[in-house]
Amino acid sequence: MFKNKLKFLKEQSKDKYGSANFYRVILLVIAYFYFVSGLFYYNIPTGADPIPLAHRGFIIFLSIILFIISYFNDWLKRRLETASYLIVYSVLAHLAYITYFYSFQYNLAVALIGSMIIANLFFKGNQVLLYCNVALALFVGLTLLLAEELSISFRLYYFAFYLSSAAFTSIVSYQKFKTRQQLDKLNQEQKILLNNTDTQIWYLKDYDSYGKVNQAHADFLGYEKEEIENKKLADVLSFEEAKICRKGNKKVFEDKKKNKSEEWVKNHRGERRLLSIRKIPKINEQNEVEFVVCSAEDITKKRQGKKN
Structure with a gap:
């Protein structure tokens, strides 16, 4: 809206x-x-x-x-x-x-x-x-x-x-x-809306760099927003997580298409959580990707419920 x-x-x-x-x-x-x-x-x-x-x-x-x-x-x-x-x-x-x-x-x-x-x-x-x-x-x-x-x-x-x-x-x-x-x-x-929702939202300046993030994403990773924004993925995530994210991000930047995936990521408590992640590229007039908007939903409980 x-x-x-x-x-x-x-x-x-x-x-x-x-x-x-x-x-x-x-x-x-x-x-x-x-x-x-x-x-x-x-x-x-x-x-x-x-x-x-x-x-x-x-x-x-x-x-x-x-x-x-x-x-x-x-x-x-x-x-x-x-x-x-x-x-x-x-x-x-x-x-x-x-x-x-x-x-x-x-x-x-x-x-x-x-x-x-x-x-x-x-x-x-x-x-x-x-x-x-x-x-x-x-x-x-x-x-x-x-x-x-x-x-x-x-x-x-x-x-x-x-x-x-x-x-x-x-x-x-x-x-x-x-x-x-x-x-x-x-x-x-x-x-106000972005920082008062459970959905994690952030955008990528390039396949290896954060732009802005909302409060939910910062809380999930255990950082202040300012500690994440404009930083390299490796400065925030573990080596393996950053490597996986870079690979997926690079694909979106190169293909210039929306992408949806499910990834296991550790939160700030060290708990592995299953996130449903959507990545949407913003294409400019020159048909180049300006940035990629990402959102993530924690579907760990939902997946566990299906197994039970």
């Missing part, structure tokens, strides 16, 4: 901020912004358009092309988040360049905007960040208001640059923060 819940939550988080559709919308918004703001300057007598037509055309073309190709190219679809970030910050850098080219008094405003972007991306979910963004908005507005020889349209243009970057970084970082909180909470719930 919790495995399905984790999968569902990850899918939900993708729908919220990590899905391809979210970043496609960002690309369309960028194209729309450059197109509409261009119409504004070409149709309303507020002065010359500060952005050359070639610049507008290139960014609109690039955004639309990436939007279209993302539906047909799996490589781009997997990297659409990175591409979107690059496009967004390229747009912000381009607008900053335009303000510099037209000799705006931008130094303080740029420093404030840079501080805001860094704060939004690194201090996720902090309520103080909201007040910081409001304060920075006031400072940027004041800086532009006091700038000399700057038309109202350019003041508004620069302030829109600030608001767009603030909104983008705040929303994305906050959504990631909330999703991470949910995943951390669910991971904690899973740890």
